[in-house]
Amino acid sequence: MRPSAHLLALALPLWLLGGCASAPLRNGIPNLACVDPSANIWRGGQPTAEGWTWLKEHGVTNVVKLNTGHDPAEDASGLTIRRFPISTGEQLFGVPEGLVSNAVTAITPGTLVHCGSSARTTNWWAGVTNSRGGQDRTGLVCAEYRVRVQHWPRADAQVEMLRMGFHPTLKGLWDFWDEYAK
Numbered sequence: 001m002r003p004s005a006h007l008l009a010l011a012l013p014l015w016l017l018g019g020c021a022s023a024p025l026r027n028g029i030p031n032l033a034c035v036d037p038s039a040n041i042w043r044g045g046q047p048t049a050e051g052w053t054w055l056k057e058h059g060v061t062n063v064v065k066l067n068t069g070h071d072p073a074e075d076a077s078g079l080t081i082r083r084f085p086i087s088t089g090e091q092l093f094g095v096p097e098g099l100v101s102n103a104v105t106a107i108t109p110g111t112l113v114h115c116g117s118s119a120r121t122t123n124w125w126a127g128v129t130n131s132r133g134g135q136d137r138t139g140l141v142c143a144e145y146r147v148r149v150q151h152w153p154r155a156d157a158q159v160e161m162l163r164m165g166f167h168p169t170l171k172g173l174w175d176f177w178d179e180y181a182k
Helices: 005-017 049-057 072-076 088-093 097-105 124-129 137-148 154-163 171-180
Strands: 033-036 041-044 062-065 080-083 111-114
Touching (some): 041 137, 049 072, 088 171, 137 171
Parallel strands (some): 062 080
Antiparallel strands (some): 033 041
């Protein structure tokens, strides 16, 4: 399912202006949303110090981290951080299937799937609004979780992925979705 030219034309200006700016900071985590309430699975951007505390207080023990950056607060959080970095090049040119499969497999009860603080998600607008990430790599992995684990129809997972801020202009991520999430 290729995005239409019209959708791409709308997405590009949002990406250039910093689509992350629309990601509100909730409980110290940009773009925080519950993926699976029965399993206490969450998604979002890079947590602040307040966010790490909130996660622990709410029974999150596992973090599936998708960006290549490192935040010392992660180490201090006491949570298990499982790293599945999807690089900028992979976002643009192609994501290894095994990387996404491993990330989806690592999502267990009490997990935050997160990304943020990469060069793409920390743009000038994100600096002004103090918001970071949790839309694209996170959206892809959560959509894969919806399809592979929760057995959602692919079209429903795609609608949610786009609604949560996924940018179809990131060719590597979109091509992965188009090829493997069938």
